[in-house]
Amino acid sequence: MPVTSAALLLHHGRGADAHVLIAHMGGPFWARKDERAWSIPKGVVEPGEDVEAAARREFAEELGVPAPDLPVRDLGPFRYTSGKVVHVLAVEVPAALVGSPDDPASPDLTTRPGTSTAQVEWPPRSGRRIDVPEVDRAVWFALPRARPLLVLGQQPVLDALVAATTP
Template sequence: MPVTSAGVLLHHAGPAPRVLLAHMGGPFWARKDARAWTVPKGLVERGEDVVTAALREFREEVGLPAPDLPTVELGAFRYASGKVVVVLAIEVPAGLVGSPDDPASDDLATRPGVSTIDMEWPPRSGRRATFPEVDRAAWCGLDDARERLVAGQVPAIDALVARGAGA
C-alpha cells in the first residue's frame, strides 16, 4: 500500500483566479522557489478518512482551519516515488484574501499552532534545530502555481481547471 497524504487546495475564481500554496520549510528549501511549494497536506493516519486528514493537516501547516465550505476531490496524484496525494479543493470568496481569516502569511513561524520539524542542522554538526514544516503561504495565479508546485502536484491545478474552477 503506497504512502498516502491528503491536502486542501483553497482557490477563488474571478478575473484573476488564484490558489493558496505553502512554501516548504527548512534550510534545504529556504532559497528555492520553483518546485518548492506544495498544497498544505500531510499523511493520512491509519483508519482516518482523507477529508479529515486534509483538514487536520491544513490547520497544522498554516495554523488556521480551512474555511468551513464544501470540499471537492480533485483526484489522487501519484508521485514518481510512489507516494499518493489526494487533493481536495475548497472554493473561497475572493474577499478572504487580505482579511483577518486569510491563511496566507509571509512568515508562518510567527503563527501559533504551526507544525514544526526537528532536524540536525547544519548536517553532521550534532546541533538540532526546529523549523516550520511550511514557512510561508501565498496566493498564486494558476500559471505561477504550475511553476512553483512540486511536480507531482501540478496535475491538481489542471484538475481544478478541468472542473471549471478557477475560471
C-alpha cells in the same frame, strides 16, 4: 504500500482564472529556493482516518488556522514518481477572503501560533537535529505563477482544478 497524504487546495475563481493558496516549505534546505519549493498544505492520512478530516487537520497544523468550513470538491489521488499518493480536495473560497482578517495566507508563518514543526538534520550528515517550521509562508498565486513553484508531483493538480471548475 505507498504512503497516502491528504491535501486541501483553497482557490478563488474558476477555470484558468483561478488563484490558489500554496505554502513554501520551511527549513534551511528550502530557504533560498522558490521554484518547486512550494506545496499544497498536506499530510499523512492516519489509519482509519477520513481523507477530508486528514486534509483539514493538516491544513490547520501547517498554516496555524482552520480551513474555511466550506464544501470540498474531490480532485482525486495524484501519484508522485516516488510512489507516494496525495489525495487532493479543493475548496472554493470567496475572493473577498483574500486580504481579510480570516485569510489563511501569511508572509511569515514562523511567528503564527499553532503551526507545526519538523525535526531535520542540519547541516546534512552532521548528526545535529533542529526544529524547523513545516512551511514558512503561504501565498495566493494565479495558476501560471503557481505551476513552476509547486513540487513536480503536484503540478497536475492545477490541471485537475481547471477541468473541475471550468463551466
